[in-house]
Amino acid sequence: xxxxxxxxxxxxxxxxxxxxxxxxxxxxxxxxxxxxxxxxxxxxxxxxxxxxxxxxxxxxxxxxxxxxxxxxxxxxxxxxxxxxxxxxxxxxxxxxxxxxxxxxxxxxxxxxxxxxxxxxxxxxxxxxxxxxxxxxxxxxxxxxxxxxxxxxxxxxxxxxxxxxxxxxxxxxxxxxxxxxxxxxxxxxxxxxxxxxxxxxxxxxxxxxxxxxxxxxxxxxxxxxxxxxxxxxxxxxxxxxxxxxxxxxxxxxxxxxxxxxxxxxxxxxx
Amino acid sequence: xxxxxxxxxxxxxxxxxxxxxxxxxxxxxxxxxxxxxxxxxxxxxxxxxxxxxxxxxxxxxxxxxxxxxxxxxxxxxxxxxxxxxxxxxxxxxxxxxxxxxxxxxxxxxxxxxxxxxxxxxxxxxxxxxxxxxxxxxxxxxxxxxxxxxxxxxxxxxxxxxxxxxxxxxxxxxxxxxxxxxxxxxxxxxxxxxxxxxxxxxxxxxxxxxxxxxxxxxxxxxxxxxxxxxxxxxxxxxxxxxxxxxxxxxxxxxxxxxxxxxxxxxxxxxxxxxxxxxxxxxxxxxxxxxxxxxxxxxxxxxxxxxxxxxxxxxxxxxxxxxxxxxxxxxxxx
Numbered sequence: 001x002x003x004x005x006x007x008x009x010x011x012x013x014x015x016x017x018x019x020x021x022x023x024x025x026x027x028x029x030x031x032x033x034x035x036x037x038x039x040x041x042x043x044x045x046x047x048x049x050x051x052x053x054x055x056x057x058x059x060x061x062x063x064x065x066x067x068x069x070x071x072x073x074x075x076x077x078x079x080x081x082x083x084x085x086x087x088x089x090x091x092x093x094x095x096x097x098x099x100x101x102x103x104x105x106x107x108x109x110x111x112x113x114x115x116x117x118x119x120x121x122x123x124x125x126x127x128x129x130x131x132x133x134x135x136x137x138x139x140x141x142x143x144x145x146x147x148x149x150x151x152x153x154x155x156x157x158x159x160x161x162x163x164x165x166x167x168x169x170x171x172x173x174x175x176x177x178x179x180x181x182x183x184x185x186x187x188x189x190x191x192x193x194x195x196x197x198x199x200x201x202x203x204x205x206x207x208x209x210x211x212x213x214x215x216x217x218x219x220x221x222x223x224x225x226x227x228x229x230x231x232x233x234x235x236x237x238x239x240x241x242x243x244x245x246x247x248x249x250x251x252x253x254x255x256x257x258x259x260x261x262x263x264x265x266x267x268x269x
Numbered sequence: 270x271x272x273x274x275x276x277x278x279x280x281x282x283x284x285x286x287x288x289x290x291x292x293x294x295x296x297x298x299x300x301x302x303x304x305x306x307x308x309x310x311x312x313x314x315x316x317x318x319x320x321x322x323x324x325x326x327x328x329x330x331x332x333x334x335x336x337x338x339x340x341x342x343x344x345x346x347x348x349x350x351x352x353x354x355x356x357x358x359x360x361x362x363x364x365x366x367x368x369x370x371x372x373x374x375x376x377x378x379x380x381x382x383x384x385x386x387x388x389x390x391x392x393x394x395x396x397x398x399x400x401x402x403x404x405x406x407x408x409x410x411x412x413x414x415x416x417x418x419x420x421x422x423x424x425x426x427x428x429x430x431x432x433x434x435x436x437x438x439x440x441x442x443x444x445x446x447x448x449x450x451x452x453x454x455x456x457x458x459x460x461x462x463x464x465x466x467x468x469x470x471x472x473x474x475x476x477x478x479x480x481x482x483x484x485x486x487x488x489x490x491x492x493x494x495x496x497x498x499x500x501x502x503x504x505x506x507x508x509x510x511x512x513x514x515x516x517x518x519x520x521x522x523x524x525x526x527x528x529x530x531x532x533x534x535x536x537x538x539x540x541x542x543x544x545x546x547x548x549x550x551x552x553x554x555x556x557x558x559x560x561x562x563x564x565x566x567x568x569x570x571x572x573x574x575x576x577x578x579x580x581x582x583x584x585x586x587x588x589x590x591x592x593x594x595x596x597x598x599x600x601x
Contacts (some may be wrong), residue, residue, distance in 0.1 A: 054487075057490070057491055058490065059487055059490045059491060078493075078495065079490060079493050079494065079495040080493040080494075080495070081493075082493065083491065083492055083493025084493070086491075087491065088487075088488075088491030090485075090487045090488060090491065096345070096484075096485075097483075097484045097485075098483075098533075098537075098538040099480070099484065099538055099539070103539060104484070107477070107480055107481055107484070107492065108492055110477055110481060110492045110493050110494065111492065111493035113477065115474060163492065
């Protein structure tokens, strides 16, 4: 790690600790993410994954430790400045929004506007680009609360892209998506990560997709880091059974040859 | 489309503001106002009673409507209003105490009753705000319940203060609690104007923040809105405005709930347009209701609150059952 610590990290978390109403949620979490890296964050329910994201973009308050974005402590940013560096796709967001898809995405330009700078053609171009990249152009004039969960999730991604931040935080973005929507969503994420160099930190329960898409996997358990390393080392029965307290069956991906987790066999009927 | 709707609303506002002073128990002809001298009784009724009353009605309606819009956006709940959050009754308690104690003071030209009402409004909003702070993630439903509890508590206090008052004070308090817009001379509307401008500027200038807050706190913060700061700013600005209205006109609750909803159905949820629309419509709505209250049972006058509820309630139900009704629930 010493050589990587020399260069500036996109996200650098040091000794992060968070208590909520007296309960420790995160205890002494330290890790760093390179610019352009795709980090998947996994772990059992209640391990502190969502809280970790919420600390990085300061939705959660009252934590201790240090969080640096591009070498600068986030305490030094205003919320608006922070939003120019970090965009956030919350869990199943925008469900009750009365705004249209286009309005929703345009609202993501907020950190780039001031009371004296109103929306201009540049902002509108970001909106159209985000619509095109996520394939949501045909939904542009629909109201958010009329969309399906999968469509809405893609719009929330489009909005985060229009925010034009170099670091993207996602909280279980594909949990409620069908296989087609999920894979479209993953493809968009890979595209912006590989081609535009956007740093991605994605919380997910889909271990197979995490292993396929990410450069590195961070596993949390009881608010502590249980594993941090490349997907190849993570897809290991010893690592996984320690994390989830059960054993796993593996097979090989027919195309890439990577180990894949199989679901437990059901009872034959 | 939206600029046209707003332009139409501006024209309607001007028409109503010009016509309304002529309407009343004694109808006044335009010639007598323009031609006659200052001693003409019709002219005096017009300038010292009718015009101030219309101005007061417009400012009060506009303030309550804007405050309702802001609370609905911040709490993401269609039932959030100055009334349901206990802010109106907080202001009412402050004003009632002022009347009951027979106080009489003014600070920098702001009357004591306005300051007392403002303090009461701020107290009520602090209780609700304190709840948000102490229990992060508590649902908006919890906050509304807290508002209702605050409302009941303060209302009981008002009853207690009222009950222990002597006859003269009791009458003053009662008359004021029923809501009033009748005023003599320009003093009261003019004292309300700066408070309304202060609150109104905050509500209109923060339209982007209100948009994002109305979608959700997490999303708003993620987009760069300093939610806790703007929440404080808006709570303070709304308390000033509501305090001013309640101190003069009494707790007028209905406009703050209905007017923003009706505007949302007409012009959509974007606060850039919704703000000015709610301001104008709330003002016009109260002025029209007040004009009706002067003529419907002439020579008697109905309380304006009766008219607003009779007109607004069924109209709102009709909107809810219409084809766009679904967006009302989600519209906040």
